[in-house]
Amino acid sequence: MATLHTKSAARAMMAPAVIALFVWMIVPLALTLWFSTLRYSFYGIDTPFVGFENYTYFLTDPRFLSAFQNTLILVLGVLFVTVVGGTLIALLLDQAFFGQSAVRLLVLAPFFVMPTVAALVWKNMMMNPVYGVISQVLAALGLPPVDWLNNYPLLSIIIIVAWQWLPFATLILLTSLQSLSEDQKEAAEMDGAGPLSIFFYITLPHMKRAITVVILIQTIFILSIYAEIFVTTGGGTSSSNLTFFIATLIQLDGDVGTASAGGIVAVILANIVSIFLVRLVGKNLEA
Amino acid sequence: MARGISPTRKIGMTVLAWAVGFLIFFPILWTVLTSFKTELDAIAIPPKFLVFDWTTENYAAIQEQRNYFSFLMNSIYLSLGSTALGLLIAIPAAWAMAFSPTKRTKDVLLWMLSTKMMPAVGALVPITILFRNFGLLDSRIGLIVILCLINLPIIVWMLYTYFKEIPGEILEAARMDGASLVKEITQVLTPMALPGIASTILLNVILAWNEAFWTLLLTTTNAAPLSAFIASFSSPQGNFYAKLSAASTLAIAPILIIGWFSQKQLVRGLTFGAVK
Numbered sequence: 001m002a003t004l005h006t007k008s009a010a011r012a013m014m015a016p017a018v019i020a021l022f023v024w025m026i027v028p029l030a031l032t033l034w035f036s037t038l039r040y041s042f043y044g045i046d047t048p049f050v051g052f053e054n055y056t057y058f059l060t061d062p063r064f065l066s067a068f069q070n071t072l073i074l075v076l077g078v079l080f081v082t083v084v085g086g087t088l089i090a091l092l093l094d095q096a097f098f099g100q101s102a103v104r105l106l107v108l109a110p111f112f113v114m115p116t117v118a119a120l121v122w123k124n125m126m127m128n129p130v131y132g133v134i135s136q137v138l139a140a141l142g143l144p145p146v147d148w149l150n151n152y153p154l155l156s157i158i159i160i161v162a163w164q165w166l167p168f169a170t171l172i173l174l175t176s177l178q179s180l181s182e183d184q185k186e187a188a189e190m191d192g193a194g195p196l197s198i199f200f201y202i203t204l205p206h207m208k209r210a211i212t213v214v215i216l217i218q219t220i221f222i223l224s225i226y227a228e229i230f231v232t233t234g235g236g237t238s239s240s241n242l243t244f245f246i247a248t249l250i251q252l253d254g255d256v257g258t259a260s261a262g263g264i265v266a267v268i269l270a271n272i273v274s275i276f277l278v279r280l281v282g283k284n285l286e287a
Numbered sequence: 288m289a290r291g292i293s294p295t296r297k298i299g300m301t302v303l304a305w306a307v308g309f310l311i312f313f314p315i316l317w318t319v320l321t322s323f324k325t326e327l328d329a330i331a332i333p334p335k336f337l338v339f340d341w342t343t344e345n346y347a348a349i350q351e352q353r354n355y356f357s358f359l360m361n362s363i364y365l366s367l368g369s370t371a372l373g374l375l376i377a378i379p380a381a382w383a384m385a386f387s388p389t390k391r392t393k394d395v396l397l398w399m400l401s402t403k404m405m406p407a408v409g410a411l412v413p414i415t416i417l418f419r420n421f422g423l424l425d426s427r428i429g430l431i432v433i434l435c436l437i438n439l440p441i442i443v444w445m446l447y448t449y450f451k452e453i454p455g456e457i458l459e460a461a462r463m464d465g466a467s468l469v470k471e472i473t474q475v476l477t478p479m480a481l482p483g484i485a486s487t488i489l490l491n492v493i494l495a496w497n498e499a500f501w502t503l504l505l506t507t508t509n510a511a512p513l514s515a516f517i518a519s520f521s522s523p524q525g526n527f528y529a530k531l532s533a534a535s536t537l538a539i540a541p542i543l544i545i546g547w548f549s550q551k552q553l554v555r556g557l558t559f560g561a562v563k
Contacts, residue, residue, distance in 0.1 A: 006387050006468075007387060007389070009383075009387075009468060010383035010384075010386075010387035010389075011383070013379035013380060013382060013383040014379070014380045014383045014384065014395070016376045016379070016380065017376045017377055017379075017380035017399075017439065017443055018380070018395065018399075020376055020436060020439065021399055021402050021436070021439060021440065024402065024410075024436045024439075025402045025405060027413070028409065028410035028413040028414060029405075029409065029410070031412075031413035031416075031417075032409060032410070032412055032413055035412060035413065035416075089307060092300070092303060092304055092307060093304060095300045095304070096292050096297055096300065097297055097300040097301040097303075097304045097305075098297070098298075098301045099301065099304075099305065100304075102308075103304045103305060103307075103308040104308075104550070105547050105550075106308035106309065106311060106312040107307070107308050107311050107312070108546070108547065108550055109311070109312050109315055109543060109546075109547075110311060110312075110314070110315065111546065112493060112497070112539065112542045112543045112545075112546035112547075113315065113497075113539050113543070114496065114497040114499060114513070114514050114517070114538060114539060114542070115497065115499040115514065116499050116503075116514045116515075116517040116518045116521075117318075117514075117517050117535040117538055117539055118314075120517060120518075120520055120521060120531060120535070121314050121315075121317075121318050121531075121532075121535060122314060123521075124528055124531065125314070125317055125318065125321060125528060125532070126314055126317075130332075131330045131332070131334075131528070133313075133317060133334060136332065136333060136334050140333070163311070163314070166311065167311070168557065171550065171553070171554055172554055172557075172558060175554050213558045217557060217558065220403060220404055223406055224406055224407045224408065224500060226407075226499065226500045226503065226504075227499035227500065227503055227514065227518065230503060230518065230521070231517075231518050231521035232521075234521075242406075242408065243406065243407070243408045243500075246408045246411065247408060247411060247504060250411065250412055250415055251504065256412055256416065259411070259412045260412045260413075262408075263408055263409045263410075263411060263412050264409070266406045266408050266409055267405060267406060267409040270404060270405065270406045270409075271404070274401075274404045
């Protein structure tokens, strides 16, 4: 149905989107690469070429190593909680009970809460060692209060981010669960399969693709967590991830060169992660 | 699940499911409740759940004191502006890919998705410098462009999956009748595509409204949206839980309502059509 005429029209229609995204991808990357080879500060006058100096400086900064570790812990921690928790809650919501759509709305709600609100509500009203609801509940049970953000900053941030993303994982996994045909389960039941073997041999393989999607998409977003750290701990070696650390380099230190080197390192790491992820789960997505 | 389910099991599941739902929703419920308390009741020990002097003074205080209104307007400008700009660019592209696909269409789509993989912090330095040099820091227009670009892949993908579902025969019939390209789009395609476009708008408004990387890093006051307004509560200044709660409730209420209405489309949009 595509004639030459419609083909060139199609190309013209795609051009703005393709060009916009191409420029968005290439120009900042090229500039970052260029700046990363300069000694360039908001407070300096000259911007001399220094080769790899900024990279050495960035990679040997002890804050880099801690930021790198925190990034890994944050991503893996949130993925673990949301995938396992999301699967369990999806299985629960797939059962027959009264008020299904109402409970769905309740479970879904945190996803729509903006990151700064989620983080501040948890920091002040849930995790505060004196007034926080968690401490009050612990006190009622006769347990000592916990100063979450001071003593366990990274764990606290994992809890907050996992709360925000649990609804997403649940919703995707539930959608996938509902497309599983009842016949298959019934047939397995007739053959004498128990609920556990039905879950591991029928339900879980069916959900593989959805779990893959959840992991991929969440990883992209969680690598770039910023606001939750900004309003809770305000950074520091115990809770900064790479995104936050690099943002600090330019926002507070005005150190364009080192921040750019950090940006390039982050891009390389993200690419390694995505290649690794795509390869690990590529087969799943093809189906 | 139509098979015989014992009533006891169903009641048990009901209790369990509602308990889980309540637990997950609790921080939001608590925020809304606290927004109607006095600052003293907000930090009462033990906490007051429903029995307290209900007041709307926090809402009044928020609207008066901290130029809340300009932050709200910025949130509206940014989310609607970036969505409109995004649609303007994405609708033709998605239309072309859905109805005149070539061998490379799939590659182009995957490449667009891959731009989403690029960490924001990789672009932060040059964008900050470009914005400084062109006077775009703390400007709405600069932020609208950025928000549009970060969500453009999602918009194109989502529209593409919706457009794909429109049967091509209808377009061919329109062409046989001598409809021009413009007529084809405006009179045949658009009415059929409206539900998909509406869902795309909703999802993109949600994403732009809640964005909190670029909005925090590129604004101070003039272009700062509600996410930045809320962040300004992070520095402790005495007892402010009730006011924080009121501001938070105002900031999340519109999106929560939109989100609840568009939950099904959300799955599609955020998974790039991979899960329906």
